[in-house]
Amino acid sequence: MPTLTGGCLCGAVRYELGGKPHPVVNCHCSQCRRWHGHVGAYTEVPKGDFTLVEERGLRWFQSSERARRGFCAECGSSLFWDSLVKDQLGIAAGTLDSPTHLKTIAHIYVESAGDYYTIADGLPTLPGSDVGAEPRHVRARDVDPRGGGAAPGSTPWASAASSRARARALHRVARARLPRLDGVAGA
Numbered sequence: 001m002p003t004l005t006g007g008c009l010c011g012a013v014r015y016e017l018g019g020k021p022h023p024v025v026n027c028h029c030s031q032c033r034r035w036h037g038h039v040g041a042y043t044e045v046p047k048g049d050f051t052l053v054e055e056r057g058l059r060w061f062q063s064s065e066r067a068r069r070g071f072c073a074e075c076g077s078s079l080f081w082d083s084l085v086k087d088q089l090g091i092a093a094g095t096l097d098s099p100t101h102l103k104t105i106a107h108i109y110v111e112s113a114g115d116y117y118t119i120a121d122g123l124p125t126l127p128g129s130d131v132g133a134e135p136r137h138v139r140a141r142d143v144d145p146r147g148g149g150a151a152p153g154s155t156p157w158a159s160a161a162s163s164r165a166r167a168r169a170l171h172r173v174a175r176a177r178l179p180r181l182d183g184v185a186g187a
């Protein structure tokens, strides 16, 4: 039985999440703001906890060396941020069915935030380190679920698996430059 369900505006993409989805982090990076039309609000799960139940509208756009983004080609909804270097899938929180029982815990990449709004909710803010860099959206955890991560053998993760080796070295470099959310971990 899924923990949460969700989908795009038209129903051509539907999914289920198992396990315990991560609290929501708001990403202010320029890529998220362009792709979503504003800030990207993401929960995250290990890929093994994600199941597509309707994918006829799903398309992928590789937005960087380290990630691709999934959207609905029929209605235009922005849904997924798929890391190509680790076993994590970001889910746009706005696509979840209510109630989610999730809480927003932090803002990341605030150095890349737009000048047309203010962040005033009192939540922790992290500057991010590279303007326009692809963030690892939900770094805010102590317990990395990779230990129990299921192999992403089925679609749509096959291409992610094939690029893993190439991406591993890049990931090591990127990791050192990306923001740490350890201060809010466990929130």
Ligand SMILES: [Zn+2]
Binding pocket: 008, 009, 010, 011, 012, 013, 057, 072, 073, 074, 075, 076, 077
């Ligand atoms: Zn759709």
Ligand SMILES: [Zn+2]
Binding pocket: 027, 028, 029, 030, 031, 032, 033, 040, 109, 135
């Ligand atoms: Zn972002």
